[in-house]
Amino acid sequence: MSDARAMDPQTAGQDADWTGGIPVVLVSECGACGHRWYITRLRCPRCASPDVRRRPAVPTGTVAAVTSVSPRLSQDGAAVTLALVDLDDGIRIMARGVPELSVGAIVEWYFPERDQDAGQRPVPHVKVVEH
Amino acid sequence: MAWITGVGRTPFGRQPGCDALGWQAAAAHAALEDAGRLPADVDAMLVGYATTRNHLMPANLLAEYLGARPEIAMGVSVGGASGLAMIAQAARLVDAGAAHTALVAAGEDRASGQSRAASTATLAQVGHADYEVSLGGSVPAYYALLASAYLARHGLDARALAPLAVQMRAHAAATPGAHLREQITPDDVRAARVIATPLTLLDCCPVSDGGAAVVVSAEPAGAAAAVRIAGLGQANRHQHLIEADLGDTGARRSAAQALAQAGLAIADISVAGIYDSFTITLAMLLEEIGFAPPGGAGALAAAGEFGRGGRLPVNTHGGLLSYGHCGVAGGMAHVAEVVTVLRQSAPGTAGLVHADGGVLSAHVSAVLRAGPR
Numbered sequence: 001m002s003d004a005r006a007m008d009p010q011t012a013g014q015d016a017d018w019t020g021g022i023p024v025v026l027v028s029e030c031g032a033c034g035h036r037w038y039i040t041r042l043r044c045p046r047c048a049s050p051d052v053r054r055r056p057a058v059p060t061g062t063v064a065a066v067t068s069v070s071p072r073l074s075q076d077g078a079a080v081t082l083a084l085v086d087l088d089d090g091i092r093i094m095a096r097g098v099p100e101l102s103v104g105a106i107v108e109w110y111f112p113e114r115d116q117d118a119g120q121r122p123v124p125h126v127k128v129v130e131h
Numbered sequence: 132m133a134w135i136t137g138v139g140r141t142p143f144g145r146q147p148g149c150d151a152l153g154w155q156a157a158a159a160h161a162a163l164e165d166a167g168r169l170p171a172d173v174d175a176m177l178v179g180y181a182t183t184r185n186h187l188m189p190a191n192l193l194a195e196y197l198g199a200r201p202e203i204a205m206g207v208s209v210g211g212a213s214g215l216a217m218i219a220q221a222a223r224l225v226d227a228g229a230a231h232t233a234l235v236a237a238g239e240d241r242a243s244g245q246s247r248a249a250s251t252a253t254l255a256q257v258g259h260a261d262y263e264v265s266l267g268g269s270v271p272a273y274y275a276l277l278a279s280a281y282l283a284r285h286g287l288d289a290r291a292l293a294p295l296a297v298q299m300r301a302h303a304a305a306t307p308g309a310h311l312r313e314q315i316t317p318d319d320v321r322a323a324r325v326i327a328t329p330l331t332l333l334d335c336c337p338v339s340d341g342g343a344a345v346v347v348s349a350e351p352a353g354a355a356a357a358v359r360i361a362g363l364g365q366a367n368r369h370q371h372l373i374e375a376d377l378g379d380t381g382a383r384r385s386a387a388q389a390l391a392q393a394g395l396a397i398a399d400i401s402v403a404g405i406y407d408s409f410t411i412t413l414a415m416l417l418e419e420i421g422f423a424p425p426g427g428a429g430a431l432a433a434a435g436e437f438g439r440g441g442r443l444p445v446n447t448h449g450g451l452l453s454y455g456h457c458g459v460a461g462g463m464a465h466v467a468e469v470v471t472v473l474r475q476s477a478p479g480t481a482g483l484v485h486a487d488g489g490v491l492s493a494h495v496s497a498v499l500r501a502g503p504r
Contacts, residue, residue, distance in 0.1 A: 019261040038373060039262055065283075067275035069267065069327040073251060080267040084276050084372065092373045094263050099328075103283035123266050 017054075023111035023122040027057040027089045038091040059108040060129060061087035068099040085109070085126055095124040133225035134357040134502065135218075137166025137346030138467040140448075142308030143339040143455030147243040151181035154238025154342030155193050158460065162344035167353040168232055170194075175203040175230035177217040179237035179459030182253045183244035193236055203230055209367075210257060210488025211406060213237065214343065214463035215495035221347040222360045222497075231349045237459035238342025250338055257489040259371045271335055271409070273372050273490045275327035278411035280377055282329060285426030289329035292410035293317035294433035296333050296452055299407060301438065303449025310339045310455030317433075320410075334410040339455030343463035345470075351502055356474045361481070362395070362498035364388030372490045382419040385494035386485055393498035395481055397421045400498075402472045403443055404465030404484040407450040416485055417445070420496075447472060462486040466497070473501040 016022040019040075029036045030044035031051030038057075043050050065084040071077050083097045085107060095109055107126040139161025141154060149157070155178065163170060176199060178190040186192055190204035203224065207213045214237055221233035241250060251269055258268040282289060297317055303309035315333060323331035351357030365388070366381030390397060403422065407413035414428035422443060423431050431437060437445035448454045448468040451461050469482040480501040487494050 019265070039259060039371070065276040065280035067272055067279055067327045067329075068325075069269070069272045069275070070325055073269050073271060073327065074267050075248075075252070078267075082266060082268065082272055082276065084280070094266055094268065094373055096266055103279060121265070 018111065018122050018124060021121060025057045025093060025109050025124055026054045027087070027091050028052050028054050036090050038093055057087050057091060057109075058089045059110070061085040061107060061109070063101055063103050063105045063107055063126070064092065065103060066097060066101045083126055093124060095126045097126050101126070101128070133222040133347050133349065133360045134351050135345055135360060135466070135470050135499065136348040136352040136357050137162040137164070137168065138470045139165060139344040140308070140464050140467040141238070141341045141343070143341035143457055143461075143464070144310040145242045146340045147240075149240060149340065150244065151184040151239045152192060152196055154240065154340065154457070154460070155236045155344070156196055158238050158342030158344035159193065159197055159234060159236040162236070162346045163234065165353055165355065166346040166348065168346060170197040170199040172232045173199040173201050173234045175221060175224050175233035176201040177205055177207060177221055177233065177235045179213040179217060180206060180208045181237075181239040182250065182458060183240050199234070209493040211408060211459070211462045212486040212488035212493040212495045213459040215466065215484060215486040215497060216365065216493070218345055218347060218360070218466060219363045219365065219495055219497060222363060225347055225349050233347040234344065235347065235463070236342070236344040237463055239458040239460065240340045241457045242338045242340045244340070247338070257370070257492065259373065262373060263371060271327045271330060274409040274411050275330045276372060277377070277415065277491070278329050278409070281411060281415060287426060287429075290317060290321055291429040292334060292414055293320035294429045295407070295410040295413050296320050298432045298437050299446055299450040299452035302447050303453030306448045306454060309449045309453055310337050311449070311453045330409060330411070336408050336451035336456040336461070339457040339461070341455060341457040341460055343460035343467055345463060345466055356504050357502045358470045358473045359500045359502050360497060361500045362389040362391065362393030364392070364496040366494045367492065370489060370492050375491065380415070380419060380491040381494040382416050382485065382487065382491070383421065386420040386483065386496040389483070389496035389498045393481070393500070395498060399481050400443065400483045401476070401480050402447070402469055402482040403445045404469040404482070405445055406462055406465070406486045407446060407452050408456065410452070412487065412491070413450070413452075415491065416487065420485060444472070469499055473499055476501045478503050
């Protein structure tokens with residue numbers, strides 16, 4: 001029953017998400033046990049099944065942590081705000097945000113078009129969901 | 132179980148002129164001398180990585196330099212937990228009869244052997260290369276995120292962590308060889324420049340040059356009282372922050388395993404050496420291990436409970452926050468300190484050392500007990 005593609009370390013998990021230049025956050029889901037996760041893996045980290053399915057993650061989630069990092073710490077000298085966001089899909093992602101972001105805020109991920117227009121690799125951002 | 136018969140710890144600080152191997156050798160000679168042993172007596176050599184050297188075979192390199200010809204040689208990389216992980220492994224080798232005299236060493240010219248940018252970039256790699264580092268992640272940012280979640284969970288403001296930095300500095304003031312010895316107040320901590328909110332410069336350990344080494348033996352040796360390794364524990368439950376369970380990082384499991392092996396309860400511990408790369412690291416470890424109530428580590432520090440005369444003296448040398456941090460040897464300095472305290476204590480007195488690597492990713496705990504004089 002093995003999925004030849006998932007067994008091949010050269011091609012498995014290569015569905016293009018933002019790390020491959022496609023502006024989307026993907027969630028992986030195990031077809032055998034239902035476990036969901038974020039980072040690229042050959043097999044399910046809970047049951048080791050090779051039946052791994054990837055789909056766009058739900059956009060909404062809750063901010064679990066946020067920090068605004070000194071420009072002195074970044075390679076390009078830019079100030080950056082980083083957040084850990086617990087998506088409603090049950091996965092935790094790291095994303096960029098604004099310094100006003102607070103823990104507990106309801107947000108959604110997006111990819112700023114300006115970055116793509118500028119030819120930069122897209123990275124996930126989050127913004128507060130308007131009520 | 133095995134004994135710690137020798138410890139060596141060089142001064143930490145910005146001390147140009149010595150490379151990683153030089154710091155390792157200085158600490159190793161001091162530890163061997165303390166144990167009354169020669170390099171030729173060493174039959175197992177465990178050496179931590181150095182970011183400034185990045186050698187494939189650090190134990191063989193140091194063994195040759197010292198003139199040791201050990202049967203067993205290995206390098207270890209579990210981040211800041213590497214030193215204690217090597218001591219644990221040395222104790223297991225001794226217990227198994229595979230080694231009689233094991234030398235564990237680490238040292239690095241982390242401050243003066245590379246630029247600050249290079250050091251930050253190397254350390255950031257404990258984060259996920261694609262999903263964290265590419266966003267602008269760095270070690271201070273990862274721990275700042277932990278601090279953000281911690282403060283929100285407990286309804287505290289950033290000031291809550293400052294007493295931990297103040298206590299470490301007070302300890303360092305009385306410790307020869309400490310990197311930072313100028314006394315500070317909680318106001319100084321908050322007024323220092325921001326590194327990554329809510330952490331300021333004084334919530335973060337400095338980057339230092341230095342070395343540390345430990346000799347683990349099958350029986351007591353040396354002029355000073357030997358200290359018994361009474362219990363060991365380890366836990367490795369995630370690598371990256373995005374995969375971590377912040378309520379169960381592994382610290383409690385690791386320490387509980389070490390205490391159980393020693394047949395002791397947490398209340399039996401009289402002195403502690405707890406990894407303190409940032410104030411938040413120390414707070415989270417003290418609380419998850421059970422030395423402080425949830426959200427209460429800073430308040431206990433402010434009340435003096437972790438001072439030399441307090442209920443549980445913690446990092447009486449000043450810790451990473453003030454004695455300094457030169458990589459793997461930084462975590463081993465806590466071992467040297469607890470051993471030194473236990474040597475002056477009544478037989479049976481118990482201490483606990485805990486180290487973490489990565490982003491609370493790798494945990495190692497050791498319960499040490501003062502042996503007979």
